[in-house]
Amino acid sequence: MTAVNTATVVPPVRRRAAGKPLLPPLVARLLFLVFAIGFWEVASRYGWINAFTAPAPSAIWSGFIQIIVAGELGAAFVRTFLEALAASAIGAIGGIAIGWWLHSSKKIGLAYTSWVAAAASAPLVLLYPLFLVIFGRNSSTIVAMGALGCMPPIILKAKDGLDGVRPVLLNVGRAFSLTPRQQFTMIQFPAALPVIFTGIRIGLLFAIINVVGVEFLIAFGGLGELISDLGDRFDYPAMYAAIFFVVLVSIAFFYLTEKLEIWLLSSK
Amino acid sequence: MxxxxxxxxxxxxxxxxxxxxxxxxxxxxxxxxxxxxxxxxxxxxxxxxxxxxxxxxxxxxxxxxxxxxxxxxxxxxxxxxxxxxxxxxIGMVFQEESTFPWRTALDNVAFPLEAAGVGKEERHAKAMELLNLVGLDGFENRFPAELSGGMRQRIAIARTLAFKPxxxxxxxxxxxxxxxxxxxxxxxxxxxxxxxxxxxxxxxxxxxxxxxxxxxxxxxxxxxxxxxxxxxxxxxxxxxxxxxGGERFGHFVATIWEDLREEASKGLLELEQVRST
CATH class of the missing domain: 3.40.50.300 (P-loop containing nucleotide triphosphate hydrolases)
Incomplete structure (x- = not known):
């Protein structure tokens, strides 16, 4: 009698490591975008959605080329970029100064920090008529609204950062008889910078949103006015192209500042 | 005694x-x-x-x-x-980690000299001398996060000595x-x-x-x-x-502990009383 080998050969099963996603995040994101854009294209072409108010992505792409060639997008972008930059610079300087003021006095901090937190979550862009009265219909109104919008997160993070400086670092400064100015510039500010930078990053995005928003509302130059103008001309493909351009600029900006923050923290 | x-x-x-x-x-x-x-x-x-x-x-x-x-x-x-x-x-060295994480070892040691307005070349030369003194030559361009706790404390000591207290x-x-x-x-x-x-x-x-x-x-x-x-x-x-390991060393340790034990016991007793309430 011969021995019968009853053991069956089971092919090795390749299992995913625990917690490892099915697709790499980048591939998953690209697949989603391809699917969404493809679906939109088909829906628009076959009339499932109104192709006039929601033009197909291919039409939006043509509109994008059109506004680039005409030079409208480039000029509007430069103007919006400069206004957002000016607004962010004013907002950052003012925000850090006010954050320091809230930090330096416990009573003042307790009294006003909650107001700033409330302002951070309020749609400050709605105050634009007041600024129109003060500054007139010009770039100053747009820059002022952008600065106002980006200030609350910078104030809050500046206060948090300065509050969080380890007392022993301040004692080192005192032991070396540093002046109050040296104490701030050589110890407090650099120690708080990682937290302040987070506030500046959020503030810059708020500045872009406010600048584009006010440009749109008062129809005075930049990407906001371009979107408003294209909408008034019923050139919806180009209008959507401009809107997506603003979204892409914001995403790129957020990504770059995030990378910059990580680099700053890791190198120090 | x-x-x-x-x-x-x-x-x-x-x-x-x-x-x-x-x-x-x-x-x-x-x-x-x-x-x-x-x-x-x-x-x-x-x-x-x-x-x-x-x-x-x-x-x-x-x-x-x-x-x-x-x-x-x-x-x-x-x-x-x-x-x-x-x-x-009077210079002070603290118990807690007190080096500045955003400065290199060299710039940490040179910190009090920089605050006093000493020129870059002079303060870096002095800081290098002190880094040599505490045995950290070769680490001058490292940030504190790249160094051990003992090395960071040596930087703090060198930084305090920079002012010649x-x-x-x-x-x-x-x-x-x-x-x-x-x-x-x-x-x-x-x-x-x-x-x-x-x-x-x-x-x-x-x-x-x-x-x-x-x-x-x-x-x-x-x-x-x-x-x-x-x-x-x-x-x-x-x-x-x-x-x-010496006998005399052990004698001093025992002598000090004899006195300290009584005081430490009082502290421990108070701590236990606080916790029990």
Missing amino acids: TDVTSIATDTKTPALRIRDVAKTFSTPHGDVVALKPVSIDIKQGEFIAIIGPSGCGKSTLMNAVGGLLEDYEGTVEVDGKVVRGCHQE RILLMDEPFAALDEQTRLLLGDKVLQIQQELNQTTMLITHNIAEAVQLADRVLIMTFRPGTIKRVVDIDLPRPRSSKMM
Whole structure:
């Protein structure tokens, strides 16, 4: 009698490591975008959605080329970029100064920090008529609204950062008889910078949103006015192209500042 | 061993004279006497260690001498001159990690010189000398996050020495380090102190560390703190951690613990009572 080998050969099963996603995040994101854009294209072409108010992505792409060639997008972008930059610079300087003021006095901090937190979550862009009265219909109104919008997160993070400086670092400064100015510039500010930078990053995005928003509302130059103008001309493909351009600029900006923050923290 | 009354009787002007320094803190539950009058004279180049149970006022005394605490009774004199508040003649090394994480080792050490307006070349040359002194040459361009705890504490010591303080105060500088690093760093501090003839006051919890480093060990009472006893450590110099196995070293450790045990027990008892309520 011969021995019968009853053991069956089971092919090795390749299992995913625990917690490892099915697709790499980048591939998953690209697949989603391809699917969404493809679906939109088909829906628009076959009339499932109104192709006039929601033009197909291919039409939006043509509109994008059109506004680039005409030079409208480039000029509007430069103007919006400069206004957002000016607004962010004013907002950052003012925000850090006010954050320091809230930090330096416990009573003042307790009294006003909650107001700033409330302002951070309020749609400050709605105050634009007041600024129109003060500054007139010009770039100053747009820059002022952008600065106002980006200030609350910078104030809050500046206060948090300065509050969080380890007392022993301040004692080192005192032991070396540093002046109050040296104490701030050589110890407090650099120690708080990682937290302040987070506030500046959020503030810059708020500045872009406010600048584009006010440009749109008062129809005075930049990407906001371009979107408003294209909408008034019923050139919806180009209008959507401009809107997506603003979204892409914001995403790129957020990504770059995030990378910059990580680099700053890791190198120090 | 010396009696308490003889601590401050040296007729020659000492490098550091602490006269009747006392501190009472006001709290919502009433006044708390943290420090009863303490008087100590420290000669130029002398190394003294102050040891006591937790909460005995060691750090309060150091903060008063170093100037971080200004509202206290009594006086502190450096070379016969009364000082109050932070003073460049007195340098402090802290228990907590105190290097600046955004500065390289070199820039950390050069920090006080930069604050004083010393030119870049000169302050970097001085900082390099001090990094060599604490055995960190080759690490000048590293950030603190890239260095060990012992190396960071050596940077803090070098940074304090950059200002050439007449008196060096060290508040449990090795407390956060492991035992082996602590011993090796103790050797390094001894070497520096001997090279510079640096007058030094060390606050510590560690009896062996106090015996290894100090010429005199001052034992403090539990709260309210004051000097209970002074032990002269007449071990020969130069010293190192190799001496720790010696009979005489063990004798000093046992002698100090004998006095300290009673005070530490009081502290432990109070802690247990607080926890039980």
